[in-house]
Structure formats: C-alpha cells, structure tokens
Amino acid sequence: MSLIDSTDNILMLGAYGWAFVKPVRKLYYNITITSVSVLVAFAVGGIESLALLANQFHLKGYFWGLAGRLNDNFGVLGFGIVALFALSWIVSIAIYKWRRFDDLDFGS
Numbered sequence: 001m002s003l004i005d006s007t008d009n010i011l012m013l014g015a016y017g018w019a020f021v022k023p024v025r026k027l028y029y030n031i032t033i034t035s036v037s038v039l040v041a042f043a044v045g046g047i048e049s050l051a052l053l054a055n056q057f058h059l060k061g062y063f064w065g066l067a068g069r070l071n072d073n074f075g076v077l078g079f080g081i082v083a084l085f086a087l088s089w090i091v092s093i094a095i096y097k098w099r100r101f102d103d104l105d106f107g108s
Helices: 002-019 023-056 062-072 074-098
Strands: none
Touching: 002 023, 002 074, 023 062, 023 074, 062 074
16 A cells, blocks of 8 residues: 555656646646546545445446455555546646647636
C-alpha cells in the first residue's frame, strides 16, 4: 500500500507541477482529474454495492461472483486506479498539446 500511495503521490506531484504553470492548464487539469475521480468513485462504490447485494441476498451467477471477486481484490484494483490516473494524465497532456490550448489568450 505504501508503494502505491508513494507512486500515486509522485504522479500527482508531477501533474500539479505541470498544471499550475498557466491558469488554462490548471482549469483543464482540474476538469480532467475531477472527471476521472468521479468515474473511479462510481466504479468503487458500484463494486462495493454489488458485492454487498450479492452477499446479503445470496445471489449466484457469473456477474455476482465477479462483483464479489473484484470486491475481495481492491489491492489489485488500486494498481489499476493508479494506472488509470497516470494514463488519463498522459492522454490529457496529449490532447492539451494537440488542441494547442496553450495558445489561447484569455486576456489579463
């Protein structure tokens, strides 16, 4: 867990350093990271909820078994979440540069 938290913090430090150079970057970064955070929160909450339903109502089947297995392996899902944040940051920077948002002038 310490390795994952440290890796996540290093990635976020680099992302914040990139984002706070210009106000438009900061806005773009905040929108991107907030969107990914909401997606991850819904996914984690959904997995927890589905596993709870399956456990409480003794639901069987592939889908309910998968929800239970995912719920039992949140450590592995943590690696996926860190990878998702890193990938979203890389894709976000690529789109930002491709769309040339740095060239936008909003006035002073």
